[in-house]
Amino acid sequence: MNFMQAVRSVLSQYATFSGRARRSEFWFFTLFSVLVSIVATVIDAAIGSDLGGGTGVVGLVVSLALLVPSLAVTWRRLHDTDRSGALALLALIPLVGAIILIVWQCQDSTPGANRFGASPKPALPGAPRWS
Numbered sequence: 640m641n642f643m644q645a646v647r648s649v650l651s652q653y654a655t656f657s658g659r660a661r662r663s664e665f666w667f668f669t670l671f672s673v674l675v676s677i678v679a680t681v682i683d684a685a686i687g688s689d690l691g692g693g694t695g696v697v698g699l700v701v702s703l704a705l706l707v708p709s710l711a712v713t714w715r716r717l718h719d720t721d722r723s724g725a726l727a728l729l730a731l732i733p734l735v736g737a738i739i740l741i742v743w744q745c746q747d748s749t750p751g752a753n754r755f756g757a758s759p760k761p762a763l764p765g766a767p768r769w770s
Contacts, residue, residue, distance in 0.1 A: 640664055646671045649712045656724060660715035661759045665744055668712050672705050713740070718755035719748045 640648070645667030649660075676698065683695025690696060714724030720743055729736035751758055 640667070642667045642671070649708050652708075652711060652715075654707050654711055656711050656714045657718075658715055658756050659719040659748070659753075659759050660712050661719065661748065662716070662744070662746075664759075665712050665716040668708070672709060675701055675705065713744070716744050718753075719759065720744075720746050721749040721753045721755070 640661055640663045645664040648664055649668040652658075679698040679701040680695070682697045683689060686695075686697075688696040690699065710727065713727045717724045717726055722743060726743075727740065729739055748758055748760060
């Protein structure tokens, strides 16, 4: 999955919390979010729309627009590693929660289908099939 496919996939599943998300889909969307946030910060600085605390109007709108798809893709990524999406709430634990989530999001998918659905990875020709 390339960058544009990943962004399109996440935005087309804006608030879908069921199913699975590939590692590339998650990380490309994370990169997209960071890049869009940087552009929003530059625009805020250029137009002088600072709300205080380094946040501008454009940055606030971008953050709110990307909040739900970011949560949804994180939820689906945890499903892909055969974990409950509710574990995304670990992000509320300062530092430790974020580290645990990053480690899990870097792990490979569970092969084949799991309790959250079929694997989003296409089967490679000649590869063994997992039951």
